[in-house]
Each structure stands twice: as C-alpha cells, then as structure tokens.
Amino acid sequence: MTEIDSDRAGSGRSPVHPQPESGLSDLRRVGANPDYWYPVALSRKVRTGQVIATAFAGERIALYRGENGAVHALEDRxxxxxxxxxxGVVEGETLRCCxxxxxxxxxxxxxxxxxLSKGDGRPPRGVRGYPVREAYGLVFVFPGAPEKAALTALPELPAFGSPAYKTMTFCRPVRCHYSFMHENLLDMNHQFLHRGVVGKLHPQLLESRTGTRSVEARYLFTHVGGKRNRGAELLATEGTGRRGSSDTMIIRTDYPYQTLDLVxxxxxxxxxxxxxxxxxEGAEQRTCHAYGLLMIAKPRIPGALHLAWPLIRRFTERVFAEDRMAVEAEQRAWEEQNEDRNHEVFPLILDVREVLRGNGVPLRPSSGAAACGPALGV
Structure with missing residues (x-):
C-alpha cells in the first residue's frame, strides 16, 4: 500500500486547493497509466484450447489458454x-490465425x-505479447513497458481465499471514463441515490488522507430510518440495519485500484x-469495464451465507445499476458539452482528481477504429 503523506492527513478536512477545478486540465482527457496490472477477463471465461477477445485503452488483445493451462495474451491482429x-485456433501452446x-x-x-519454405523469404517478427498473471479468479495483463512487469506487484487481497470470507465476483461494462467510477465510490454523499434499497443513511466524513497516489476516507454511516432492502441487511452480517445503528466505512483509491471496508x-x-x-476499453477511454471482488464475512451460523447469497447478489446488482445510471449520465453531459463543467465542492473529490491526474497519462490519438472486444459478463 502507498505510504500516506503525513502533512496531508486530516481529521475531516482535506488540503486547501489554491485554484478551482476549471483552472486545471480536464481529467476526462487523462488516460489510465498502463504500467500496472489490469484484469481483462475472468479466468473461467478463458477455457483450455479457446481464445477470446478483450481490450485495454484501445489495444485489442487476444487471450488464449494452451494445453498446459497457461494463459497467453497477444496483440489481436x-x-x-x-x-x-x-x-484463430489454439493448437497445443500456439495460436493459429484463422x-x-x-x-x-x-x-x-x-x-x-x-x-513458406526455407529461402522463400524472411517472415515478420510477429506481434506483441503481453505479460500475463492469473490471480483471484481474474486474468491480469501488463499493458505498459514489459520490463516493468516483474517489478510491479499485483494488488494484495488477504481476504480473498480466507476461510472467514466468501467472494462474489463482478464484471460489468460501464459507458463512462474510469475517473467517474473512482469519484462515485469515494464520495458517499450520493447515498440519496440508493434511498430505495438502503433506506435513510447519514454519512459523516470522519477523516481523510491524501498521498501522491492514494486517497483514503473514513466515514461514519448511521441508518436513521426508512425501509432497508433485505439483501443490505444480510450483507452486513453482524446485525446492522437497525434504526440508529452506525457502521464505519473505509474507502481508498490506491492508484489504479479501489477498496472499501465496512465495519x-x-x-x-x-x-x-x-x-x-x-x-x-476504447482509445478515447469513454467506456470501461468494472471488475469487482466483494469478500463477504461468513456468519456464525454455518450455511447461512449460502442461503442469503441470491438476495445479496440482487441487492448489489441494484446498487451498481443505480451507480451506473448516474456515472453514464455524467459521461453523456461531458460529451454534449465537450468539457468538464462540474462544480465540485467536496474537497475529498478534488483530492482524488489530483491523484488520478498526477498518475495518469495523456490519451493517445484515436485511430477511429472500434477498439473494444465483446463485454465479458459474470
């Protein structure tokens, strides 16, 4: 995890911003830094002897699993x-063009x-191969400088595979710039959007910390009334959901990943x-694929989580659908206005925008070609 800058740690207050958002470069024109490990498919979707299409920021990638079980990632041309x-067709450990x-x-x-016989001509060198790793049920590729792959760690998820937790996996396309997703999760002031499933919640920002590539926020959540979806109550396995109950939520953007813990x-x-x-996905990065691993604590009653699983799944899908509706509307507004006219007042979101800008890269010019592979569902 990234070390927090101690001079920017606060107790409910974020650093003062010397200039308004409009005086800075448009974050929606900043690309994701490729020098990290990014999931591009669910492991179970890449079956032995098969090949699938995926993409990262306009780079089309072909994934295939050879007979020995290893996944390979090649430039998809x-x-x-x-x-x-x-x-193409997988034969042993090779991929043959159709x-x-x-x-x-x-x-x-x-x-x-x-x-081609010997002496008939020199064949081309080939196509780009991407470093690949499999972890947490996902296929990760390293789209950046290949020499950096070995020096860059995968995210650490100690709860994944723990006997105390069971994992629910999400993989959904979203028609927006990835930065809108970071802002949506970190800014818990939007809970009014979810009033139909979580009831009336009062989020209070207790403290926030900002570093060069991370922002962390600690909220106190109080349920103050209203009907709460049964799946929401089951997800909080320690009995929250009562009127007046309070939970602590810790959310962190650790570029380019995000985490959320509910205690x-x-x-x-x-x-x-x-x-x-x-x-x-696309070269202009106006669409993205959201990958999520929700690690849920197992209750004391054996088998209870298994029975609650469908209700929890429906609840999380509904919350995600509402969030997706909001961020896609933000993206449409940006495209209609051809600029970011947001009037953001929450210092925490101004902080995360700085982190995303500071760690992102300039967008590559669009070739005009479709750059996305098919969406990979759960």
Whole structure:
C-alpha cells in the first residue's frame, strides 16, 4: 500500500486547493497509466484450447489458454493480413490465425508459416505479447513497458481465499471514463441515490488522507430510518440495519485500484471488503469495464451465507445499476458539452482528481477504429 503523506492527513478536512477545478486540465482527457496490472477477463471465461477477445485503452488483445493451462495474451491482429487472432485456433501452446494458418507462440513470435519454405523469404517478427498473471479468479495483463512487469506487484487481497470470507465476483461494462467510477465510490454523499434499497443513511466524513497516489476516507454511516432492502441487511452480517445503528466505512483509491471496508458497530472484523478496478476499453477511454471482488464475512451460523447469497447478489446488482445510471449520465453531459463543467465542492473529490491526474497519462490519438472486444459478463 502507498505510504500516506503525513502533512496531508486530516481529521475531516482535506488540503486547501489554491485554484478551482476549471483552472486545471480536464481529467476526462487523462488516460489510465498502463504500467500496472489490469484484469481483462475472468479466468473461467478463458477455457483450455479457446481464445477470446478483450481490450485495454484501445489495444485489442487476444487471450488464449494452451494445453498446459497457461494463459497467453497477444496483440489481436495477425502480422500477415491484420485479421484478429481472437478468431484463430489454439493448437497445443500456439495460436493459429484463422486466415492463412500462421502460428504464434505465447510470446507473440511466429513459429510457423505453413506454405513458406526455407529461402522463400524472411517472415515478420510477429506481434506483441503481453505479460500475463492469473490471480483471484481474474486474468491480469501488463499493458505498459514489459520490463516493468516483474517489478510491479499485483494488488494484495488477504481476504480473498480466507476461510472467514466468501467472494462474489463482478464484471460489468460501464459507458463512462474510469475517473467517474473512482469519484462515485469515494464520495458517499450520493447515498440519496440508493434511498430505495438502503433506506435513510447519514454519512459523516470522519477523516481523510491524501498521498501522491492514494486517497483514503473514513466515514461514519448511521441508518436513521426508512425501509432497508433485505439483501443490505444480510450483507452486513453482524446485525446492522437497525434504526440508529452506525457502521464505519473505509474507502481508498490506491492508484489504479479501489477498496472499501465496512465495519459494523461493535464488530471485530469488516462485514465485507470490496476491491475494484475500472479498465478502460476504447482509445478515447469513454467506456470501461468494472471488475469487482466483494469478500463477504461468513456468519456464525454455518450455511447461512449460502442461503442469503441470491438476495445479496440482487441487492448489489441494484446498487451498481443505480451507480451506473448516474456515472453514464455524467459521461453523456461531458460529451454534449465537450468539457468538464462540474462544480465540485467536496474537497475529498478534488483530492482524488489530483491523484488520478498526477498518475495518469495523456490519451493517445484515436485511430477511429472500434477498439473494444465483446463485454465479458459474470
């Protein structure tokens, strides 16, 4: 985890911003930094002997799993006639283009051109191969400088695989710039949006801390009335949901990932822990794929969580659908106005915008071609 800048830690107050948002560069034109590990597919979607199409920020990627079980990631175009390799055929550990049967190794090098004899010409070098790792039921690729991959750690999720927690996985497309998603999760003042499923909540920002690549906020959540969805009550396994009950919520953007821990009143451990990342798809990064791992604490009664699982799933899907509606509306407004006209007043969100700008990269010019693979559902 990133070390917090001690001179910027506060108790409910964030650093003073010397200039308004309008005086800064438009965050929606800042691209995601590729020098991190990003999930691009669910592991179970990449079956042995099969290939699928995915993308990162306009770079089309073909994923395939060879007979030995390893997943490989190649630039999704044949060096010969540019036909997508995701249309190809897996043979052993190689991927063969569907058009002229050129065969590629897992590193992107060409291993065979069936009709080319020795001396008939020198074949091209091949296509780009991406570093790949599998963890937490996800396939991660490193789209940045390859030499940095070995030096860059995957996110650490100690609750994943713990016998005390059970994990629910999410994978959903969202038609917005990834920055809107960071802001949505970190800013708990939008709970009015979810009044139909969580009742009346009073979020109080207790403290926030900001570093060069991280922002952390600690909220006190008090349920002050209104009907609460049964799934919401089941998700908070320690018995929250009573009128007047208070929970502590800790949310952190640790670039480019986000985490959220909910600790019920008088509980010894989080009722649930969320890890999320928003992977841009198109070159202009106006769409992203939200990957989330919701690690839910198992209650004391054996089997109770299994029975509650469908209700919790429906609750989380409904909350996500409402959030998606809001951030996609923000994106549409940005596109209609061709600039960011937000009048943000919450210092915490101004902080996270600075972090996203400071760690992002300039957007590459769009080629005008469709850059996204098909959406990969849960």
């Amino acid at each position: 044949c060096a010969h006639r540019q036909v997508p390799l995701s249309m 058009y002229h049967a050129w065969a590629y190794r897992g590193d992107g090098r060409i291993s065979q051109i069936p009709y 019920p009143q008088n509980a010894e451990r989080p009722a649930f822990r969320l890890w999320a990342v928003y992977v841009p």
